[in-house]
Amino acid sequence: MxxxxxxxxxxxxxxAASLLSGGAVGAAxxxxxxxxxxxxxxxxxxxxFLGQMPWQFDARVKVSAPPFAEDPxxxxxxxxxxxxxxxxxxxxxxxxxxxxxxxxxWFPGDKVKPRVSLRIKVxxxxxxxxxxxxxxxxxxxxxxxxxxxxxxxxxxxxxxxDPYWESHLGEIASRRFGSEQNSRYRFxxxxxxxxxxxxxxxxxxxxxxxxxxxxxxxxxxxxxxxPVSENPVFTFDLSNSTGQHQLWLRDxxxxxxxxxx
Amino acid sequence: MxxxxxxxxxxxxxxxxxxxxxxxAQAQAFDYQLAPQQIAPDTWVLQxxxxxxxxxxxxxxxxxxxVVTEQGVVVFDTGPSHRYxxxxxxxxxxxxxQPIVHVLNSHHHPDHFLGNQAFADTTIWALPGTGQKIAxxxxxFADNMYRLVGDWMRDTDxxxxxxxxxMETLALGSHRFRFYSMTGHSGADLxxxxxxxxxLFASDMVFYQRALTTPHTPGLDVWQQDMARIDEIPYRQLxxxxxxxxxxxxxxxxxRDYLAWLDTTFKNAAEQGLSMTELxxxxxxxRFATVRLSRAEFARSVVHLYPRYEDAAF
Numbered sequence: 001m002x003x004x005x006x007x008x009x010x011x012x013x014x015x016a017a018s019l020l021s022g023g024a025v026g027a028a029x030x031x032x033x034x035x036x037x038x039x040x041x042x043x044x045x046x047x048x049f050l051g052q053m054p055w056q057f058d059a060r061v062k063v064s065a066p067p068f069a070e071d072p073x074x075x076x077x078x079x080x081x082x083x084x085x086x087x088x089x090x091x092x093x094x095x096x097x098x099x100x101x102x103x104x105x106w107f108p109g110d111k112v113k114p115r116v117s118l119r120i121k122v123x124x125x126x127x128x129x130x131x132x133x134x135x136x137x138x139x140x141x142x143x144x145x146x147x148x149x150x151x152x153x154x155x156x157x158x159x160x161x162d163p164y165w166e167s168h169l170g171e172i173a174s175r176r177f178g179s180e181q182n183s184r185y186r187f188x189x190x191x192x193x194x195x196x197x198x199x200x201x202x203x204x205x206x207x208x209x210x211x212x213x214x215x216x217x218x219x220x221x222x223x224x225x226x227p228v229s230e231n232p233v234f235t236f237d238l239s240n241s242t243g244q245h246q247l248w249l250r251d252x253x254x255x256x257x258x259x260x261x
Numbered sequence: 262m263x264x265x266x267x268x269x270x271x272x273x274x275x276x277x278x279x280x281x282x283x284x285x286a287q288a289q290a291f292d293y294q295l296a297p298q299q300i301a302p303d304t305w306v307l308q309x310x311x312x313x314x315x316x317x318x319x320x321x322x323x324x325x326x327x328v329v330t331e332q333g334v335v336v337f338d339t340g341p342s343h344r345y346x347x348x349x350x351x352x353x354x355x356x357x358x359q360p361i362v363h364v365l366n367s368h369h370h371p372d373h374f375l376g377n378q379a380f381a382d383t384t385i386w387a388l389p390g391t392g393q394k395i396a397x398x399x400x401x402f403a404d405n406m407y408r409l410v411g412d413w414m415r416d417t418d419x420x421x422x423x424x425x426x427x428m429e430t431l432a433l434g435s436h437r438f439r440f441y442s443m444t445g446h447s448g449a450d451l452x453x454x455x456x457x458x459x460x461l462f463a464s465d466m467v468f469y470q471r472a473l474t475t476p477h478t479p480g481l482d483v484w485q486q487d488m489a490r491i492d493e494i495p496y497r498q499l500x501x502x503x504x505x506x507x508x509x510x511x512x513x514x515x516x517r518d519y520l521a522w523l524d525t526t527f528k529n530a531a532e533q534g535l536s537m538t539e540l541x542x543x544x545x546x547x548r549f550a551t552v553r554l555s556r557a558e559f560a561r562s563v564v565h566l567y568p569r570y571e572d573a574a575f
Binding site for chain 2: 071074117184
């Protein structure tokens, strides 16, 4: 009798479980696209970063990263939304499974291509996403799965062991490539970019970045967060912006760094 | 009701059988099945798979070797785990009754020294720089290996080399060994030439048909200079750290070709202002595309080395 009960109970539970899961899948496909990266954090990060606005997964938003984070403190990524064809308000990048998810928010402007390369920290294998808000009020979401051994956000910066940065903080090395009309800027800024997640090392990171033209107008405006790597290297592509440019940065301690490129 | 019960019973039994089968399969899987291959008089090599570390291969991606003399056995590298070290020792015992007297660690990478525990009763030698690097980084390497290959690593711990190798030659029985100290691959790389047989154990200074790795190279220029030195060594056979054994200069030619290409490619990319992800997408020339893991190792090398080229171009 007891055995029979167990069997029935088991069958009932299995049936209930299958109904439940079937029901859930049905509901999800009916109302929204399933996350192609199957992240447990997608529902949460979507709410945090996109709120209640309309959104869609869009292959035109390309996030490039190596398949494996060889150095979890320096993972190269490129976010490229050029396939959307302009009319972009802002771009938000984040890593779902980082303790600090937000990487940057970027307002590209009309004289810069919607493509940026930089290096980031990851704490474990994670989806890396970019959401692009077009002027029609829709978020276009792209992303890539990055494998990692882990530890990028809770490792002390190398600057912590080497006082080099103290006497070189905010130093900028830069170079302009390509033609005057279609030029690319690459620059590196000396900064420890401490996350605040390491014992007794407070967060200390570059918070704002602007690339300005000779008239002082901002071509690139970017808000940065601690997952951006130490001594960050950025790559931006300008279109139809000639003449001298200036780079301006400010960190969360209020230090400002400025250089004519 | 009865049929229901018997079905449940069948399912239970099938599950049990399946787990028993998988248990015995795993027990078999932890056997590295090392098969020493004789490549010259008194000289054996155990060639690893041309793969990356995995739970399938247990970390056996490395070439180790040993030479049997009348006064004992010399072992060159101990493999990726305690299990491997023990298996290597068992394989040697099947070939000779001679005791193992000298063991060499070519450099501080985990697949070359984590078998040391099985040789703790012998004398383990390594270049002074290698001993320091194992002391500093060995534990982290071992942890990472547990993550990569799992239970194959059971009971593996860091056994430091016993003595810093400072001698240039060693005579043992009828064999005379000459040691070369280089830095190109890891910062401290030991090569051993058996002058008696002409076999050069080239360690990871030479990879062949398996892409080279660059996490600790002091620079591609340094490695290229070392390659010129290796080509002057009068060897008749070369045992690379990874990949097949060669009787000619094919392995070093491939190394020099790839190192030069890598250096030029990084320099050009930095001059053109490529980002890391763009550089990683660069197509590899046909002659390297057939080298195992060339795509993956190229991407790793970009992370290891490209920042230096970027700095030079700014």
